Amino acid sequence: MVGPVLIVGAGVAGMTAAVELADAGVHTVLVERLSTVGGNALRLYKAFPTDDCFFCFEGNRWRPGIRKCFYRSALTDQPNIDLRVNTTVVDISGTPGSFTVRLRTEPTYVDPKKCILCGLCTTRSEAFKLSSPQCQPQTVSVDPTLLDDEARRVASECPTHAIDLDATPSEDTLVVSDIVIATGYHEFKPQGVQEYGYGEHPNIITQLELAEMLDPTGPSGGVLLRPSDGAPVERVMMVQCVGSRSVDHFPFCSKICCVFALKHANIIAQEHNGIRVDVVYMDIRTYDRHERYYRMARRAGVGFIRGRVSRVVPRDDGRLDVVIYDSLLDQYLQYEVDLFVLSSALEPSEGTAALISQLGLQDRSGFVAPVEDGSVDGVMAGDHVFVCGTALGPAEVPESVTQARAVVSRILQGGV
Amino acid sequence: MSEAGEHSTTPVTLVDPIDISTLDPHFRNEIRSMPNGDDLYACFACTTCTAACPIACQWTYKPHQLIRMILLGMRNEVLSSKEIWECLTCFQCQERCPQGVRVTDIIFDCKNLAAEEGLVPENILGLGRQLLESGQLYQVTADWEREDLGLEPEVPGLDPEPMKAILHGTRTGRLVGGGD
Structure with missing residues (x-):
């Protein structure tokens, strides 16, 4: 008997697995630590390989109607999906095929079925905000640390009585037949890699932080401004392999950062007139069919410097002086840049290590390792335990979807 | 910071x-x-x-x-x-x-x-001048090699004069200083 199935993490992989299992008639419990589904992809303006806004292209292409409505229709209306946001796995016990799972849910304070996004609370109190225009469930989120008298007054005036500020955390215990780990990745914050000065100057940022700056729905409306003083950005420099391919940090290639950086370089070169972009790299690894991004970037005039950063020195005018060793020329070059963007490694997301130890799984550089004698698809992590997406290690969106579908196929075949 | x-x-x-x-x-x-x-x-x-x-x-x-x-x-x-x-x-x-x-x-x-920009090296300019002055880079001399091969001492029909005239009117002429 298959189901219910617990899916941990509602990013690309988790959502795909949930929708496909649910559509096949299997009851699924989709657990998400944050208040919105979407994972890291929610923070991307455009996603490769199609360069569409992420929320417009992913999902089931065969589903009738507008693809954009995929999340709303599936995650909130598909009766076989039990979506639980603000929820973490506390404990797993039992035996394969019959796991007992204890979940803890922090209060959301706002009932998504009642919230009509009228904006009354978000305009009057800082405690209420819409985390993203694409957030799902489509509802206001609450920062409990900012709750004050005004916030309580606003809550009482909610026209649909959707807000309950007295809500408390709850726990629930379920029995599930299979567990799918789709806990994704976290972008490494490279404070520890000294030469780049991350955390020491506001104009030194990571690629995901750049993605948010480029997002037309973001705070600056997609205009690139220096975080230090709001001046327009004229020169951007990116550095590849920050923390990746290093025995001191992450010994693996994070795989997607090259294309991620090239995609951003292309967006800047093509959509932001006159901004110069240079990319410092040791290898550009555009695997699969992504070589076109590299050629496109070179054609668009993006500069590529094979070498490494000697030093980054902040100037009084808000710019940074960056000295690069160019290994092709055997020369040192000095650039003035407004924005210094680090293509940082992908690390396992918070909580992955706990799941690995609770379920007795194998670990591969902190990510979940597939069992060695398992299937060729590499998505089995243990008996009735599956893994897909970046919980397995760095992967792009189509790969995460393919792995999630492989998991669904395995579960429908009886979990083996 | x-x-x-x-x-x-x-x-x-x-x-x-x-x-x-x-x-x-x-x-x-x-x-x-x-x-x-x-x-x-x-x-x-x-x-x-x-x-x-x-x-x-x-x-x-x-x-x-x-x-x-x-x-x-x-x-x-x-x-x-x-x-x-x-x-x-x-x-x-x-x-x-x-x-x-x-x-x-x-x-x-x-x-x-x-x-x-006048950055042609002197040896290249020398070649240019030679072209301009003699209409050819290599002088064909009536030496033993032609004789051994049974060829007449002068290359038949070779006349570098028109070449010289043309070169004077070209960029080569201008660059080596001998042209218009």
Whole structure:
């Protein structure tokens, strides 16, 4: 008997697995630590390989109607999906095929079925905000640390009585037949890699932080401004392999950062007139069919410097002086840049290590390792335990979807 | 956040880097706008051109470095380099380039630009003058080789005079100072 199935993490992989299992008639419990589904992809303006806004292209292409409505229709209306946001796995016990799972849910304070996004609370109190225009469930989120008298007054005036500020955390215990780990990745914050000065100057940022700056729905409306003083950005420099391919940090290639950086370089070169972009790299690894991004970037005039950063020195005018060793020329070059963007490694997301130890799984550089004698698809992590997406290690969106579908196929075949 | 003086990750080094702001950012567009320069940007510095070059082992700037210098805007260094004039024009670099960069042709473009700026090396100018003065680079002399081969002492029909006249009216004439 298959189901219910617990899916941990509602990013690309988790959502795909949930929708496909649910559509096949299997009851699924989709657990998400944050208040919105979407994972890291929610923070991307455009996603490769199609360069569409992420929320417009992913999902089931065969589903009738507008693809954009995929999340709303599936995650909130598909009766076989039990979506639980603000929820973490506390404990797993039992035996394969019959796991007992204890979940803890922090209060959301706002009932998504009642919230009509009228904006009354978000305009009057800082405690209420819409985390993203694409957030799902489509509802206001609450920062409990900012709750004050005004916030309580606003809550009482909610026209649909959707807000309950007295809500408390709850726990629930379920029995599930299979567990799918789709806990994704976290972008490494490279404070520890000294030469780049991350955390020491506001104009030194990571690629995901750049993605948010480029997002037309973001705070600056997609205009690139220096975080230090709001001046327009004229020169951007990116550095590849920050923390990746290093025995001191992450010994693996994070795989997607090259294309991620090239995609951003292309967006800047093509959509932001006159901004110069240079990319410092040791290898550009555009695997699969992504070589076109590299050629496109070179054609668009993006500069590529094979070498490494000697030093980054902040100037009084808000710019940074960056000295690069160019290994092709055997020369040192000095650039003035407004924005210094680090293509940082992908690390396992918070909580992955706990799941690995609770379920007795194998670990591969902190990510979940597939069992060695398992299937060729590499998505089995243990008996009735599956893994897909970046919980397995760095992967792009189509790969995460393919792995999630492989998991669904395995579960429908009886979990083996 | 720290100010310039107290930046903790900045080691004191003896590095004297090339300041990019002193280079010519338009140089790459200048080359790109020339007849063979369109694919200049496609270069991804694989160094196939340098591997193919029969003479680069003797050069300070290898072919891939010349392309890199063009992209960076090192106009003076490229146009006054000896390398562009020593190119054998065997076209091996261009034939092998996986990205379709017309390396040899770009080196020709560089020579043309250098010539316009009076940067032609003296030995090349000497060749130009010889062409202008004698209408040919190699004098055919009535020596024993022609005799051994049973050829008449003078090359039949060879008349360098029209060539001289034409060259005087060309850019070669202007560059070596003997033309209009």
